[in-house]
Amino acid sequence: MTPSGRAWLLLGLIGYAILPWHLADLAPLANRYPAGEAGSGLGRALFGGAWWLLPIAAGLAVATVPVVARLDRDKAAAWLVAGGGFGLALLVVQGFVIGHNGWTTAWLAAWFGAPGPRQGGLGFGAALTALALLMLLCQGLADRGWCRGDAFVVSAIGLVVALIGLFVFFPVLRILVSAFQDNAGQFSFSEFAAKVLDRSIWGLDCLTSSLRCGVAWNTLFLAVLVGVGTTALGLAFALIATRTGFRYKGALRVLTVLPIITPPFVIGLALILLFGRSGALSALLYEWFDIPRSRWIYGLPGVLIAQLLAFTPIAFLVLIGVVQGISPSLEEASQTLRASRWTTFRTVSLPLMRPGLANAFLLGFVESMADFGNPLVLGGNFEVLSTKIFFAVVGAAHDQGRAAVLSLVLLGFTLAAFWVQYAWLGKRVYTTVTGKGDSGLLLPLPRRVAWLCYATAIPWAVFTFVVYAVILVGGFVRSMGRDYTPTLEHFLTGFRIEAGRHGLFLSGSAWDSFIATLKVAAMAAPLTAVIGLLTAYLMSRQSFAGRRAFEFGTMLSFAIPGTVVGVSYILAFNVPPVEITGTAFILVMCFVFRNMPVAVRSGIATLSQIDKSLDEASLTLGARSFATVRRVILPLLRPAVVASLVYSFVRAMTAVSAVIFLVSAEYNMATTYIVGRVEAGEFGLAIAYSCVLIVVMLIAILMIQLLVGERRLGRRTAPAPVGNVAVQAAG
Amino acid sequence: MTKSPASVEFRSVTKRYGSVTAVDDISFTIEPGSLVTLLGPSGCGKTTTLRLIAGLEMASSGRILIGGKDVTRLSAAERDVSMVFQSYALFPHLSVLENVAYGPTVQGLPKHRAREMALEKLALVGLQGLERRSPSELSGGQQQRVAVARALVLEPQVLLFDEPLSNLDAKLRRRVRDDIRELQKRLNLTVAYVTHDQEEALAVSDRIIVMSDGRIAQSGTPRQLYEEPANLFVADFIGDANLVDGVVVEERGERALVRIDGITIEVPRRGAGLGPVRLAVRPTAVLLQRTGPGRQAVEGRIAKAAYLGKHAEYLVASPMGELFAIDRADGPLLEEGAPVWISLADREVAIVPSAEG
Numbered sequence A: 001m002t003p004s005g006r007a008w009l010l011l012g013l014i015g016y017a018i019l020p021w022h023l024a025d026l027a028p029l030a031n032r033y034p035a036g037e038a039g040s041g042l043g044r045a046l047f048g049g050a051w052w053l054l055p056i057a058a059g060l061a062v063a064t065v066p067v068v069a070r071l072d073r074d075k076a077a078a079w080l081v082a083g084g085g086f087g088l089a090l091l092v093v094q095g096f097v098i099g100h101n102g103w104t105t106a107w108l109a110a111w112f113g114a115p116g117p118r119q120g121g122l123g124f125g126a127a128l129t130a131l132a133l134l135m136l137l138c139q140g141l142a143d144r145g146w147c148r149g150d151a152f153v154v155s156a157i158g159l160v161v162a163l164i165g166l167f168v169f170f171p172v173l174r175i176l177v178s179a180f181q182d183n184a185g186q187f188s189f190s191e192f193a194a195k196v197l198d199r200s201i202w203g204l205d206c207l208t209s210s211l212r213c214g215v216a217w218n219t220l221f222l223a224v225l226v227g228v229g230t231t232a233l234g235l236a237f238a239l240i241a242t243r244t245g246f247r248y249k250g251a252l253r254v255l256t257v258l259p260i261i262t263p264p265f266v267i268g269l270a271l272i273l274l275f276g277r278s279g280a281l282s283a284l285l286y287e288w289f290d291i292p293r294s295r296w297i298y299g300l301p302g303v304l305i306a307q308l309l310a311f312t313p314i315a316f317l318v319l320i321g322v323v324q325g326i327s328p329s330l331e332e333a334s335q336t337l338r339a340s341r342w343t344t345f346r347t348v349s350l351p352l353m354r355p356g357l358a359n360a361f362l363l364g365f366v367e368s369m370a371d372f373g374n375p376l377v378l379g380g381n382f383e384v385l386s387t388k389i390f391f392a393v394v395g396a397a398h399d400q401g402r403a404a405v406l407s408l409v410l411l412g413f414t415l416a417a418f419w420v421q422y423a424w425l426g427k428r429v430y431t432t433v434t435g436k437g438d439s440g441l442l443l444p445l446p447r448r449v450a451w452l453c454y455a456t457a458i459p460w461a462v463f464t465f466v467v468y469a470v471i472l473v474g475g476f477v478r479s480m481g482r483d484y485t486p487t488l489e490h491f492l493t494g495f496r497i498e499a500g501r502h503g504l505f506l507s508g509s510a511w512d513s514f515i516a517t518l519k520v521a522a523m524a525a526p527l528t529a530v531i532g533l534l535t536a537y538l539m540s541r542q543s544f545a546g547r548r549a550f551e552f553g554t555m556l557s558f559a560i561p562g563t564v565v566g567v568s569y570i571l572a573f574n575v576p577p578v579e580i581t582g583t584a585f586i587l588v589m590c591f592v593f594r595n596m597p598v599a600v601r602s603g604i605a606t607l608s609q610i611d612k613s614l615d616e617a618s619l620t621l622g623a624r625s626f627a628t629v630r631r632v633i634l635p636l637l638r639p640a641v642v643a644s645l646v647y648s649f650v651r652a653m654t655a656v657s658a659v660i661f662l663v664s665a666e667y668n669m670a671t672t673y674i675v676g677r678v679e680a681g682e683f684g685l686a687i688a689y690s691c692v693l694i695v696v697m698l699i700a701i702l703m704i705q706l707l708v709g710e711r712r713l714g715r716r717t718a719p720a721p722v723g724n725v726a727v728q729a730a731g
Numbered sequence B: 001m002t003k004s005p006a007s008v009e010f011r012s013v014t015k016r017y018g019s020v021t022a023v024d025d026i027s028f029t030i031e032p033g034s035l036v037t038l039l040g041p042s043g044c045g046k047t048t049t050l051r052l053i054a055g056l057e058m059a060s061s062g063r064i065l066i067g068g069k070d071v072t073r074l075s076a077a078e079r080d081v082s083m084v085f086q087s088y089a090l091f092p093h094l095s096v097l098e099n100v101a102y103g104p105t106v107q108g109l110p111k112h113r114a115r116e117m118a119l120e121k122l123a124l125v126g127l128q129g130l131e132r133r134s135p136s137e138l139s140g141g142q143q144q145r146v147a148v149a150r151a152l153v154l155e156p157q158v159l160l161f162d163e164p165l166s167n168l169d170a171k172l173r174r175r176v177r178d179d180i181r182e183l184q185k186r187l188n189l190t191v192a193y194v195t196h197d198q199e200e201a202l203a204v205s206d207r208i209i210v211m212s213d214g215r216i217a218q219s220g221t222p223r224q225l226y227e228e229p230a231n232l233f234v235a236d237f238i239g240d241a242n243l244v245d246g247v248v249v250e251e252r253g254e255r256a257l258v259r260i261d262g263i264t265i266e267v268p269r270r271g272a273g274l275g276p277v278r279l280a281v282r283p284t285a286v287l288l289q290r291t292g293p294g295r296q297a298v299e300g301r302i303a304k305a306a307y308l309g310k311h312a313e314y315l316v317a318s319p320m321g322e323l324f325a326i327d328r329a330d331g332p333l334l335e336e337g338a339p340v341w342i343s344l345a346d347r348e349v350a351i352v353p354s355a356e357g
Ligand SMILES: Nc1ncnc2c1ncn2[C@@H]1O[C@H](COP(=O)(O)OP(=O)(O)O)[C@@H](O)[C@H]1O
Pocket: B017, B020, B021, B022, B040, B041, B042, B043, B044, B045, B046, B047, B048, B049
C-alpha cells in the first residue's frame, strides 16, 4: 500500500473513531462524547445505540488488511476496493434511510416498524470517513490498473464525480421528487399534472379578458422580447465597431466589461432612480413638460429595459466575433459579381451571420429567463417564473412543492433553449470562419444600414452611460431626483468605522454582509478554480468510462437558473444526511458548482492548446500525475487560472438569484442585503453599497492578475480575455 | 554508478481501443544494451507498442517485463524508462537547463545535484553554453538534442525514441541518426526505436521488428530481414523487392534449384519443397545487358529509366512481369524503349516462405 493510501486509512479511522460523527453543538462536550449526540461514529455505535454505524467499521477493517498482511499488489488492491466500496455504500445508505424522524421511506417503516432509529445530519467525522473510504476505493481501483494505474487521476475522478453527484444531480433529483409528491409525501402523478398545468402558470386570460395571463407566458414573452432586443442592439454595436470608422470604439469596449462586474439588479435600481415616481428624469419631465409622475416603470416595461441594458453587451460580444469572422473574400466575391454594397449585405453578410444571430438570441432568451434581480426590483405586478418561485418559498404560502413545479417549468424552458442551441447551432456556428488567413478588407456598411445602426446604438449607448452615471452619482447625493446636496451619508450609514472603548469597531450596517460576502467569495473562487480546472484536466487529458455523463453534469449546473438552484439546494440540504442550510458552506458550494462550468471551459480551451506529449514526457521522467499537474500543466494554464478566479470571484460577489434562498442571519450576502435596502426604499445606501462592490471587484481582479502572474512561454504569450470566457461559457 | 541496461520482454501483449486492436498478441525480447527498431507502415501499432513499454498505455492483456521484473501494472512514473517524443515535448515555460534537470528535480534530488546532472548530459549531447535559452530559441536539431539529454539524465534502464528524425531536414537526419547510434553504443543503452523508414532502420539497428496490422511480421537482424524475408510483406517493405513466381526443380540439401521463366538459379532452399514458389528479387539482382547473353537470360524492354548520379534505376517490362532494377555499372544509360537481356544474380534472390502472406 502506498504512503498516501496509509494516510487515507488513518484519516478514515480518525474520522470514524475520534471526530464527532453527526452535526452537533460541541459546547458541553463532556456528557455527549463519545456516545452521545456529539459522539464519534465508533462511540455512538458501541455505546450510544447507533448500531447502524457499526458495519461501516467493517469496511474500514477490510481496507486495513493490506497494511497488516503482506499481499501482492493485485490482492491488496482487491481488499482496498472491497473495503472502500462497501464502507462508502453503507455510509451513504444509512445516511439516506435514517433521518431526523426515523425511517425516511414508508416501506422501511412498514417492515421494521415506525418510527425506527433517528439521527441528524452527518458531521465532520462522517464527512472525513466518507472521503477516506472514497479515496481508498480509488486507490484500489488505480492499483488494479484503472486509468493507467494512476492513483491521482482515479482519485480526482472519484472526487469530482462524488461532488457533482452531491451538489448538482442530487438537488435536481430532489426537485423532481418533490414536484411529484403531494402534501403528504406520497407519489402522485395526477397531482403533479394538475400543478404543472395550473391556470396560474399557463392561463391565457389576458387575451380574452382583463385578467392576467399565466406566469409561464409572461416569462416567455419577456424572454423573447429581450432576446430580439439584445440581438438587434448587439448587432448594431458590433457592426459599428467593426465596419465603420466610428471614433469612440474604446467606449464600446468599456460597455462590454462594465456589466460583468455589475450586480444584475443594480441596473433596475438605477432605472427606478431615473424613472420612478420620484426619479430624476420623472422630476424633470414633470417640471418641464407637465408629464405626471407615474409608476409605469414597475412592470413589463421596466424589467424589459433593465434586461436589455444588462444583456446587450453579451449579445455584442457574441456578434462581434461573428461579424469579424465573416470572411471578407466572400463579400469581395459578391462585389466582383457587380452586386451593390446593399445587395451584398442583404444576400451575403446577413445570411452568414444567421447562426450568430440565433446564438445571441438564445443567450438573451436564457439570461432573461434566469434573471431574478431585475424582476424582483422592478416587476411590480408583472410576475415571472423566477420571482414566483421565490415567493412560493419565502412567501406566506411557503409551498415548496409548488416552487418545485415552477422550477421544473423554468428548467424545462432553459434546457430546451440550450438543447436547441446545442443540437441546431452547435454544428453551424463556425462555418463562417474559414481558418485561412483572409487578406481582404472588411466591407464598409451600406449607408442606410450604417444610419440605422447609429440611430439605434448611439441613443442606447448614451442611455447606458446615463444609467451608470446614476449609479456613480446616486451614492454621493442625498436623494436622487429630490435633493442633490452632495453627501457621504450613505457610505457612512453602511460603512462607518467608530473608535470605541476596545479600539476601532465596524458600526456601519453593511459591514456584516460585506465581510461575509468577501469571505464566501474568497473561499469560493479558489475552490471553483481548483475543481473546475481539475475537471477540465480530466475531461481533456484522461479517457474513462462515463466521461460524457461527467461532461453533461458539469454543464447542467450552468443551464439551471439560479432560482431553481436555490430551491433545489433548500430541498436537498435542509434535511439529513447533508444538512448544511444556513451555513457559509452551502453558499460556497452553491457558487462553486454554479460557476465551475466557466472554469471548465476555459481550462479545456487552454489545455487543448498544450501538446499532450508534454504531460507524457513529464510522466516518463518519473513525475507522477500530481507533480506533472503542478510543475507542467499549472504553469501553462495560468490564463485559465486567472479567468476562472476572476469570474468566480465576481460572480460570487454579484449573484442574487440562488443565494437569496440560502442566506441566513449569520451569513447575509451583500447582494441580498442591497435588495433588502431597495425593497425598503433606501436607494441611496443601496447605490452606495453597489459602488463599493464594483470598486472591490476591480481591485480583486487586479490583485488576482498580479498574484497568479503571466505565463512564461519563451516568446509567445496568450492573454485571457475575461469577457470572452464568460460568453463562451454562456454559449 | 551507472545502472546496467535492462532487457524488455513482451509476452502476448494486446492493446485494444474499443473495437480497434492496435497491438495484437505480440511477443518479443529486446536484449540488454541493444538497439531494436520497430518498423512498419503508418498505423501498424509501432507508437502504441512504444507507449506500452513506457507505461503511457496499459496493456489490455499480456505481460510486460523490464529487466526481468513484471511492470505490466506500473504507471509511467514508476517505470525506469525514458522517451524522446516525436514532437520533442520540451516544456515551453522552462529553460533548457530546467528542462533537462526536470527529471532529477521531481525525483527530489537537491537543486545543485540536479543541475550538475543536467549540465553533464547537456555536455554529452554537445549543447554547452545554451543552458539558459528557452526551447523556442533553439533550432530543430538542438531541440532534439535537448530532448535526448532530458531523457538520458536519469540514466534510464530503457530509452525510447518515437520517430526522432521526422522533424529534421534530410541532411540533418543522417547525422542525428549516427549520433544516436553512437551514444547508444558508448553508454551501452537498451533502446527501442520507432520509424517507418526502412533505410533508417537498417542503418541503426541491432535488430529490427517489422510490424504489420498490429502484429509482428518478422524480427531479426537487418541482414536476416533483407536476405531471408519471412513473408511477402517483409520482402516488399524492406529494401524494395520484385516478387516473381518460380518453380523449384531440384532440392540440393540446404539449397534449391529454381527456374524462373527461362532462367535457372541456385538459392537457399528455406524449407521449400518441389513445386511453385514466390521469390523476392532485389533490384540490384536484376542484371541488364544490351547484347546477347553469356548466361541464361530472357528478353525485355526498358519501360522507364532514371539517372540518379551514383546509379541508374529502370523499370523493365519482361515475361516475369514489370521488374524494378538498379544498375550500378557506369556504362551509358539505357534508353526507354530499348530492348535488353535480363538475367538474375543468385545472391539477393530469396524464396519467400508461403505459409503466410
Ligand atoms: N488513443 C487511441 N484511440 C483509438 N485508437 C487508437 C488510439 N491510438 C492509436 N489508435 C489506433 O491504433 C492503431 C495503431 O496506432 P499507432 O500505434 O499510433 O500506429 P503507428 O505509430 O504505427 O503509426 C491505429 O489504427 C490507430 O488508429
